[in-house]
Amino acid sequence: MKLDESARALIGKGANATLVTLNPDGSPQVSVIWVALQAGEHDDELVIAHLSDSYRKVRNIRRDGRVALTVVADPDGPTLREYLWVSGTARIVEGGAPALLRQLSDVLTPGSGFPPADAPEGFLTRITVEKVGGVGPWAQ
């Protein structure tokens, strides 16, 4: 599915997100990552860069592509913060990590010099969005 304009605006040119993958025993594994929105083959996809595929999240996705993630909005709302959740199916593709990390770094940590110039090509997680919800205009 395509994300609506409010969700696209929240993610913008890059955002911190909590990504959930599934461990071999089915228990949830979580990490905080940078996420970007990119045009996919059919719809937009959420994309995450990894310099190595030895991370547990990458190994988990290769075994079971079911993922979910949250992006929390700033600033605080009146009670709970506004946030977006997305669930979908992820796949790992080779290459492209430094370019995406550089683009996200320019937005999220300008001047950090991350990633280094000699970073490996790495891997991307590409997520097809299946459901969207949360607290905010994107939650219908």
Next chain:
Amino acid sequence: MKLDESARALIGKGANATLVTLNPDGSPQVSVIWVALQAGEHDDELVIAHLSDSYRKVRNIRRDGRVALTVVADPDGPTLREYLWVSGTARIVEGGAPALLRQLSDVLTPGSGFPPADAPEGFLTRITVEKVGGVGPWAQ
């Protein structure tokens, strides 16, 4: 297990967290919630309040207590934000929600008047912490 001092300081008197539960088909379900640290029977427990048990997260925990959560630190770090992840086992107990929500509201959204005076006693999720990680002094 007991959380170390740096993790206790991050959660403080209450924090916004992303909570992961497992749906009936094993896929991950996520939501952003308020979490508090409280003394449990043996170790500290992470506690979340619910005014109703019709929420999917409550129904999920009753069926499968395996949960994970992340708490993201402010402000931004040099590259990725510091964050804490915790995995553990959750159980639902009856009552106590308005008192906890009032305590957390005083910290997270002072002056919001949440929860209302006539709020039902609700339910608490109590989480026994089993593993801790992330990016920050709590990750060893």
